[in-house]
Amino acid sequence: MAKSPENKSKDVNVRRKTGVVRLSFKSESTFLYMRSNQGSILNNAMYRMAELFKLTSTSYDKVVFNQIKEWFDTEIIEVATKEIESLRNQLTELQNEVDTGLEFINVKNPNMTLDFDVIHKSHGEIFNIVSKIDFLMDDIETLLLTGIDDDDDIEGASRNQMNLILNNISKKIFTVTKPGKRNGGPFNTMYFVQQLKLGVFSLxxxxxxxxxxxxxxxxxxxxxxxxxxxxxxxxxxxxxxxxxxxxxxxx
Missing domain, CATH: 1.20.5 (Single alpha-helices involved in coiled-coils or other helix-helix interfaces)
Incomplete structure (x- = not known):
């Protein structure tokens, strides 16, 4: 779960060996997203994905593990990486419009740090996507400080694109794993994997x-x-x- 370092809740019982990473954000838009309800949903989606990887990491479940890994790589990581290009294009548009002559010797950021629980390296792959978005959004926000005209609301469009990329990750993971909620109850990782093996569920x-x-x-x-x-x-x-x-x- 994501939480501000200064407001960390007391440790609760954890089901798996859990590491805690502290991420510092450069962009206000990315930071506000990750600490919002949408960010919590993304974090829960990452955790569910990590549980699937952990459960199928044995040689006995290697076939299912490879299926999940292929889906994760192609449907989550590759798609998000391509979608980030649209953010890069928006940044290029802004850079082409810069003509104010302002050149900052420094840019001051507020403290934008969050802690996240990690149970599998797949967390890191999505954090890498978030980091790429964070750097692009930081550059976009910095360029707007120069006072250039933003008649087309490129900043707003950039935020919308960022939301779309990250929300799509959550949506895809929860859509695919939704059948794992047996009898409408909480998601059951083992049940989902068993039914995936039997071909009852599909990725x-x-x-x-x-x-x-x-x-x-x-x-x-x-x-x-x-x-x-x-x-x-x-x-x-x-x-x-x-x-x-x-x-x-x-x-």
């Missing part, structure tokens, strides 16, 4: 829904084609009867 629910939709469409199309063929056949039979009647009358 790609959207893909399954899409495939089911395609399959349903194929069945509908096949049924429609079959009905069309039957109609054509019936029409053909009617044409034969009509032709036979015409032939009889002619004879």
């Amino acid at each position: 790609y629910p959207e893909k399954n829904i899409e495939e089911q939709s395609i399959e349903k469409t194929d069945i509908t199309n096949a049924k429609s084609t079959e009905e069309s063929l039957i109609k054509e056949f019936d029409k053909g039979q009617s044409d034969i009867v009509v032709n036979q009647n015409e032939l009889a009358e002619a004879v």
Whole structure:
């Protein structure tokens, strides 16, 4: 969990060996996000992901571990890394507009430090994403101190993009692991992994829904084609009867 160092709650019982890291933020936007309710949700998502990695790290569960790792790398880390490019583009736009001549010899930041619990190195991979965003947002905020015009509200757009990137991480993790809440209760890591092994749960629910939709469409199309063929056949039979009647009358 994230907490301000000066307001740390007393240690509670922990289920796993837990390290505590203290992160210092350079950007006010990133700091305020990470200490907000949205930041707590992201932190909970990171913890759930870490529990899955810890549970499947044995050789017995290596196949499931690799499946989870591949999903995490491609759907979380790679996607977020690409999305960060849009933030970088917004920074470039601002840099191109700087013409005030102001050059700061120093930039003073308030104390923006938070502590986080860590149970697996996957925490660090997401913290790395947060850090990249933090550096970009810091540069954007600093450039705005020069007094350049922000008619297009690039700062607001940057904050929105930051929120989108980090919220998407939480959303994806909770969407995929949602079935792990047995009987609507708390998330059960072991239950989720067991059902993942059996193929009951999937790391790609959207893909399954899409495939089911395609399959349903194929069945509908096949049924429609079959009905069309039957109609054509019936029409053909009617044409034969009509032709036979015409032939009889002619004879």
